[in-house]
Amino acid sequence: MPRPFHVQLVTPQGVRYDNDAVYLRLPAEDGYFGIMADHAPLIAALVPGQVSLHRPGAPRPDLYASSGGVVEVTENQTVVLADTLETPEEIDEQRAREAAERARDRLQARTLPEFDESRALGALQRALVRLQVAGKRAAGGGL
The missing domain is CATH 1.20.5 (Single alpha-helices involved in coiled-coils or other helix-helix interfaces)
Structure with a gap:
């Protein structure tokens, strides 16, 4: 099983998620990309698209419709600042x-x-x- 890393999903309305994940899939200008534990540091712009958050042990991912934003990846910490995130x-x-x-x-x-x-x-x-x-x-x- 993949190792977990910490994820925060934040909108202007507040924190939508603040816990561990084993995989996070995000929409960017050139297509979707994935983040797992030990990902290289990164700051990237996000475009409107589907966000998939895979929690440890969950049978299926949590899905969100995002209208865009930015992601920052540091040492096993990922923060998504999104304009909107809707389940x-x-x-x-x-x-x-x-x-x-x-x-x-x-x-x-x-x-x-x-x-x-x-x-x-x-x-x-x-x-x-x-x-x-x-x-x-x-x-x-x-x-």
């Missing part, structure tokens, strides 16, 4: 579907003078991540 149970799927639809509508109406493509793409990406993580609730877990 599948916390996600309102209908609201996420509506947000995705609004973002798609904005992307199709590019001619409006106030159109901001990066903002619309970010909103769509966040909504799709929330729907992906919420879908894991019914499926019983994920990565």
Whole structure:
């Protein structure tokens, strides 16, 4: 069994997790990456995506929808500072579907003078991540 290391998941609303993990999977600009005990020191930006936290002895990982943030890895200590972290149970799927639809509508109406493509793409990406993580609730877990 992999050795545990300490993980803190923190949002502006407070600490979401402060305990040991054996594996942490995070979304970055170039794709997902994993952290285990004795990982090299690291500071990295996080993009919207699914966070998977594998607790020692747990049958499946804890999943979170993240809207981005930053991670710092030091000696067997990992701190994730995220804008938001939502569990599948916390996600309102209908609201996420509506947000995705609004973002798609904005992307199709590019001619409006106030159109901001990066903002619309970010909103769509966040909504799709929330729907992906919420879908894991019914499926019983994920990565």
